[in-house]
Amino acid sequence: MLKKMQDLLKQFYRIQSMNWIATKANGYGGAGQTLEILLKKAIDRDILPDYHGIEIKTKQLNSEPYIGLFSMALDNKPLRMKYIYDNFGWPSRNNPQYKVFYARINSHICRSTRKYSFQLYVNYEKEAVELKIYHNLTGELVNEELSWSFKHLELRLKSKLSYLAYVTVDRYYECESKTPYYKYQDIRFFQLRSFEQFLKLIEDGYVYVNIKLSYFKKGPREGGIDDKGTTFEIHQANLKKLFHEIDVQMDFS
Numbered sequence: 323m324l325k326k327m328q329d330l331l332k333q334f335y336r337i338q339s340m341n342w343i344a345t346k347a348n349g350y351g352g353a354g355q356t357l358e359i360l361l362k363k364a365i366d367r368d369i370l371p372d373y374h375g376i377e378i379k380t381k382q383l384n385s386e387p388y389i390g391l392f393s394m395a396l397d398n399k400p401l402r403m404k405y406i407y408d409n410f411g412w413p414s415r416n417n418p419q420y421k422v423f424y425a426r427i428n429s430h431i432c433r434s435t436r437k438y439s440f441q442l443y444v445n446y447e448k449e450a451v452e453l454k455i456y457h458n459l460t461g462e463l464v465n466e467e468l469s470w471s472f473k474h475l476e477l478r479l480k481s482k483l484s485y486l487a488y489v490t491v492d493r494y495y496e497c498e499s500k501t502p503y504y505k506y507q508d509i510r511f512f513q514l515r516s517f518e519q520f521l522k523l524i525e526d527g528y529v530y531v532n533i534k535l536s537y538f539k540k541g542p543r544e545g546g547i548d549d550k551g552t553t554f555e556i557h558q559a560n561l562k563k564l565f566h567e568i569d570v571q572m573d574f575s
Contacts, residue, residue, distance in 0.1 A: 323485060326374040327511050327570045330487055333361055334509045335572075342494075345502040353491045353504050354380035376485045376511075381558065383492050383507070388426070388530070388555040391564075392482045395552055396453070397471050403549050406468075407535045410438050410455065414537065420545055423535040426555070428527045431456065438464065444525045451475065451524060453531070476517040486512040486565055512565035523556070523563055530555045 337343075337360045347355035357380055361373060371377040379389055396402045411421030425432065427440045439456045443466075453468040492505045514520075523529045534550035556564060 323375065324568075324570070325573070326376060327485070327487070327568065328573045330361075330373055330376060330378075331509065331511075331570055331572060334487075334489070334506065337361070338506050342503040342505050344496075345504065352502055353382055353493065354378070356504055357489065357491075357506065371482060371485065373487070376487050377483050378487045378489060380489045380491055383490055387558045388532070389488075389558050389561065390532075390553045390555050391529075392478050393551045393553045394470060394475070394478050396468050397450075397474060402468060403535060403552075404547060406533070407547050411535060412436055417537075417539075420537040421535075422537070423533060426530050426532045427453070428530045429525055430527050442524055442529075442531060444521050445469075449473070451521070472517075472521075475520075479517055479520055480514065484514050486514070488512060488561065511568040511570045512561070513568055514565055519564060523560070528556060528560045528563055 337357065340360075343356065343360070345352045345356050346359045357378065358372065381389065407421060407423055411423040414420050414422045425440055427442055429442045429444075431439050431441045437458055439458055441454045441456070443452045443454050445452050448469075449472040450469040451472075452466055454463060455465040455468075456462065457464050488510045490507045490509075492507055494503055495501065496503060520529065532551075532553045532555050534552075536548045536550060538544050538546050538548045
């Protein structure tokens with residue numbers, strides 16, 4: 323693996339020497355997709371790592387501090403996201419006839435001005451991470467049947483994030499064309515500590531689940547649920563709690 327990291331480091335230095343680079347992809351995630359294209363690999367659509375067993379995470383400077391680890395839907399529960407949307411969503415500010423649901427949830431009960439609160443709970447007896455939902459007024463546990471199994475979480479974590487390359491990138495917009503330009507600043511390499519540590523970080527409130535549910539604003543599916551993903555995240559300041567950092571140097575032999 324060290325040899326593969328050294329090869330990626332060499333490719334990164336090549337790309338870094340190109341200075342400011344016009345985007346090669348449109349929309350959100352352009353920096354990461356542009357880097358993938360420059361590395362001459364297909365755009366990431368798989369649960370497997372990006373580059374020869376190494377997952378690449380691209381983080382724009384001055385962006386929100388959370389790092390998406392991996393996306394994973396609730397276990398084998400048909401229409402579970404529709405259930406959350408229908409029962410716990412709230413009217414959109416832009417179009418109140420439709421609902422939205424946005425929540426970044428950890429092990430601390432997330433109380434809000436809305437009707438319900440949410441919490442992640444690591445249930446070792448059932449071998450699952452549960453999404454608990456409480457009624458704010460009564461404190462009643464409304465639902466505890468939503469969960470991710472240890473088995474599926476461990477498979478996804480280890481297959482996707484055993485090794486990580488963390489890339490920071492700067493961005494500016496060209497005034498006339500509004501084209502984004504990226505400058506890849508730094509790359510650091512990490513190795514996953516363990517699945518047990520991942521669970522411990524969920525327990526301690528360091529790992530979050532970010533759920534984003536909206537509605538289609540136009541087209542044939544207008545008004546229908548737009549599931550924008552369910553992602554396990556960690557604050558960038560806590561990255562070393564989940565990973566060991568690896569000192570990778572260029573091989574000039």
